[in-house]
Amino acid sequence: MGATFERARSRRGLLWLAAAKIVVLVLVFDPGGNVAFDLPKSLASRVIEWATGALLITALLAHGRGIVPRTRLHAAVAGLAAVSAVAAIFAAEPYVAIFGEQDRYLGLTFLADMLILYLAIAVAVRTHRDVAVLLGAVAAAGGVAGGYALVQALGADPFAWAVDPRGRPFATFGNPDQFGHFISVLFGVTFGAAIGATRRGRRAIAAAGALAALGIAAIVATRGTLVGVGGALASVVTIRPPTRRGALAGAAATIAIAGVLLATPLGQRAVATVQGGALSDRITLYGIAARATLARPLLGFGPDNFRAAFVEHRTVDSLAILSAGPQTSAHDWLLDASTTTGLIGLAALLILVGLGTVELAGLARARPEVGLPLLVGWSAYWANGLVDVGSVAVGWFPWLALGVAAALRGTRRETAARRVPRWLGPTIAIVALAGMATGARAFVANEEAWASAEASHFGEAQAAVTLADRAAARDGGRADNWNRLGLALESQGRWSDAAVAYRAAASRERHEPVYWANLARALARVALAGETGVQNDAIAAAREATVVDPNAPLGHLTLAEIATLFGRCELARSEAARAAALQSGHDDAVARAAACH
Numbered sequence: 295m296g297a298t299f300e301r302a303r304s305r306r307g308l309l310w311l312a313a314a315k316i317v318v319l320v321l322v323f324d325p326g327g328n329v330a331f332d333l334p335k336s337l338a339s340r341v342i343e344w345a346t347g348a349l350l351i352t353a354l355l356a357h358g359r360g361i362v363p364r365t366r367l368h369a370a371v372a373g374l375a376a377v378s379a380v381a382a383i384f385a386a387e388p389y390v391a392i393f394g395e396q397d398r399y400l401g402l403t404f405l406a407d408m409l410i411l412y413l414a415i416a417v418a419v420r421t422h423r424d425v426a427v428l429l430g431a432v433a434a435a436g437g438v439a440g441g442y443a444l445v446q447a448l449g450a451d452p453f454a455w456a457v458d459p460r461g462r463p464f465a466t467f468g469n470p471d472q473f474g475h476f477i478s479v480l481f482g483v484t485f486g487a488a489i490g491a492t493r494r495g496r497r498a499i500a501a502a503g504a505l506a507a508l509g510i511a512a513i514v515a516t517r518g519t520l521v522g523v524g525g526a527l528a529s530v531v532t533i534r535p536p537t538r539r540g541a542l543a544g545a546a547a548t549i550a551i552a553g554v555l556l557a558t559p560l561g562q563r564a565v566a567t568v569q570g571g572a573l574s575d576r577i578t579l580y581g582i583a584a585r586a587t588l589a590r591p592l593l594g595f596g597p598d599n600f601r602a603a604f605v606e607h608r609t610v611d612s613l614a615i616l617s618a619g620p621q622t623s624a625h626d627w628l629l630d631a632s633t634t635t636g637l638i639g640l641a642a643l644l645i646l647v648g649l650g651t652v653e654l655a656g657l658a659r660a661r662p663e664v665g666l667p668l669l670v671g672w673s674a675y676w677a678n679g680l681v682d683v684g685s686v687a688v689g690w691f692p693w694l695a696l697g698v699a700a701a702l703r704g705t706r707r708e709t710a711a712r713r714v715p716r717w718l719g720p721t722i723a724i725v726a727l728a729g730m731a732t733g734a735r736a737f738v739a740n741e742e743a744w745a746s747a748e749a750s751h752f753g754e755a756q757a758a759v760t761l762a763d764r765a766a767a768r769d770g771g772r773a774d775n776w777n778r779l780g781l782a783l784e785s786q787g788r789w790s791d792a793a794v795a796y797r798a799a800a801s802r803e804r805h806e807p808v809y810w811a812n813l814a815r816a817l818a819r820v821a822l823a824g825e826t827g828v829q830n831d832a833i834a835a836a837r838e839a840t841v842v843d844p845n846a847p848l849g850h851l852t853l854a855e856i857a858t859l860f861g862r863c864e865l866a867r868s869e870a871a872r873a874a875a876l877q878s879g880h881d882d883a884v885a886r887a888a889a890c891h
Contacts, residue, residue: 299357299708300420307349307744310420313431315342315411320435320476320692321466322880324454328743328765328778329397331468336399337733343407346414350821353417355714365702367653367696368644377642378405381635385596386603387803389771395622398776399686406673408693415697416704423857425664425698432671432694433503436480439465440510441475447513450646462515462559474516478678479671481507481519482526486670488531488663493779500667514557518682525677526670532568533658533669551561554751574679576625578615581609587637594636600624602805603633605843613877620806620847622685627676630684641823647676650692653699663696668695674861719759739769743778750785758782766795773803780812789819800838810839818856829860840869847873851880854887863890 324334353361382402385391394401414569419425445460447450457464467473484503491497511519542859586595586603593605604621624630632640654672658665672695677687745763762779769775780795796813803809817832836856850873857866870887874880 299361302353302357304349304353304356305361305418308346308353308414308423310344311342311349312411312415312418312697315339315346316431316690316694317435318342321438323468323470324737324740325736325745325871328742328747328774329738329740330455331466332399332686334737335738336394337405337737339401340733341730343410344726344729347729348722348823350410350417351722352719352774353671356712357708358712360708361708362413363416363700363706365416365653365700365704366646366706367646367700368648370642370649371409371696371876372882373870374639374642374646375405375409375640377401378592378635381593381639382597384394384593384613386599387596387601387805388760389802390599390602391596393771394656395601396772398598398622398684399662400684400689403595404686404689405597408690411690412697412700415694416759417698419701422661422664423620425668425702428694428698429487429664429667430481432483433690435639436476439467439473440506442466443510443514465512467685467687469683470514471516472687473683474511474514474519475522475675475678475685475688477507477511477514477516478519478522478526478674479688481511481523482529482674483667485526486530486667487663489534489660489670490666492663495781500795513559514644518678518680518684521681522674522678528677529670529673530666532656533666535661569832575615575835578609579621579625580629582609582612582621583624583626583633585630587629590636592636592638594632594639596632597634597857599634600630603772605805605807606844608845612846613846614646618848618877620843620846623681625681627679627684637775646696647692649697649700653703654695657699657703664698668698670737671695673811708786713883722739733766736772738797739772739775742768743775746778746782750782755782759786759788766798770798771802773799773806773809776802777809777812780816784816789816789823790825792816793820800835801805805842807839807843807846807849810835810842811848814839814852814856818859822859832841832856833860833862833865845876847880850876851883855884858886858890860891863887866890 318338318884319335322335322338323331327334382388382391390401393399393403396440401572403654405827415428419428435802443463443465446463446465449460453458462470463473464470465473468477469623483506484498484500487500488504491500498889508523511523560817574718578599583600585607589607590603600640605783608616624633629644635642650672651669654665654669658669671691675691696698723752741767742761746758746765749755749758749761759779759782762782766779768774776795780799781787782794783792792817793813796809797817800806800809800813814832814836815836817828821828821832834854836849836853841850843849850869854866854873856867857863857869866887867884867890870880870884874884885886
């Protein structure tokens with residue numbers, strides 16, 4: 295009779311691959327890439343995804359389906375995945391729905407990655423020690439990220455960033471709000487571990503970790519972290535109601551810590567929020583998300599398609615508050631879900647969150663040493679997410695918690711290992727290796743896009759074109775690579791070629807007005823060079839910019855500019871007036887249109 299799966303190397307391999315994925319998603323970044331943070335994280339996670347998938351298939355073939363625990367969580371997970379897949383079919387931007395928005399990458403590919411992580415953890419975790427491996431990975435990654443944040447705060451960052459991190463460090467996340475979200479989760483995990491620990495030494499270490507997380511949070515100054523910390527504390531009080539003495543001690547400690555935090559950047563931002571000075575942007579954004587949800591109530595605009603929803607439903611008043619640039623998130627997981635996957639997707643997510651909370655609460659009561667860290671971290675994640683954006687760097691945590699809950703709360707009917715054909719293992723390994731290499735082209739293209747931008751900055755026009763062309767060839771589905779190629783070609787005065795590149799960008803992401811505006815200006819240059827029949831194409835491209843984002847000035851300014859060039863004065867004046875009505879500061883465009891003859 296063969297060995298049981300509990301002693302199998304493949305089980306331990308799955309466990310350590312899951313831990314490695316956590317570390318990778320938190321710590322990996324590439325200063326030499328055009329997208330320095332989320333894309334490298336996604337691509338590195340994809341490498342581990344293929345290895346994990348190969349091990350899972352091997353384990354299932356050798357040990358049977360009995361290694362997968364039976365739990366009601368599977369139905370909720372499958373429901374969310376099914377709704378997301380259907381929503382992607384009807385998405386406003388199908389490519390974005392599959393691969394995710396630029397700088398976010400939260401499309402179906404990320405969901406598939408997380409489903410494999412969930413299943414791997416559900417299969418691999420058997421004991422408290424297994425959970426300790428995963429939580430140790432969280433703590434280790436948090437320690438490194440926190441250390442890097444301190445380096446940034448002290449002005450000793452070895453890398454040069456477009457935004458100075460000394461004011462609000464962003465560590466390995468690239469965004470202080472996303473880093474703050476992770477800090478709230480890290481606080482929840484360490485605080486839960488301190489409460490659930492049965493040994494004094496472990497309790498002291500976990501408590502020190504929780505205090506360290508609060509210290510980093512004070513520097514990063516993300517207000518959502520306070521919401522996450524509040525959610526963490528509420529879950530602890532709910533699952534373990536304190537005695538009267540404990541409540542008094544806890545209240546005193548909370549007041550003392552709050553008093554210290556008030557003197558920090560985090561405290562100052564929190565006070566400004568309470569005074570009402572920093573809420574208008576979120577309220578405006580929430581209103582836009584709600585209108586978009588009502589416009590497509592069933593399946594929404596598609597996974598990670600919030601940008602398309604935003605440009606269609608932003609209002610004139612929102613310009614002064616949110617600026618002209620499109621938003622890619624509602625800064626609230628409820629509204630993000632309703633906007634991108636509709637009310638059906640929101641319902642599926644709420645069922646999963648509710649059921650996950652019940653299972654984690656049961657685990658916390660039965661096995662507090664492992665259950666409390668996960669439950670408290672889970673509570674911090676969703677509470678913070680009510681006022682923050684989602685990201686690949688933090689979005690793995692719910693799947694970690696659900697996987698452990700499935701593993702330790704589910705039931706199994708395992709059988710002894712059975713023989714599998716010798717050729718099958720190498721075949722699976724070859725397929726996995728091929729899959730692991732699929733992200734290499736996107737990684738290289740990301741670095742070439744950044745090198746092209748640098749070449750343009752230093753006036754190396756031909757190098758900029760060559761590098762941008764390579765990036766577009768390697769990762770042609772991403773619209774921004776084509777737009778960058780168009781910009782590089784512009785620098786050489788190759789307007790016709792630039793127009794081709796801009797058209798490729800606009801066809802891949804139709805809801806981005808910048809691509810249409812760039813196409814219109816390039817076509818206008820081609821027309822001015824004497825090519826007949828292009829004027830109408832230039833006007834049509836500029837009109838499309840106004841259609842996809844009617845309440846932003848960019849498209850109207852572009853259309854007014856081109857109409858003036860071609861002597862279509864009535865159109866120029868009306869569009870210039872529209873841009874000026876939308877946003878002040880466009881007097882020059884109005885004057886040029888008025889002088890049209």
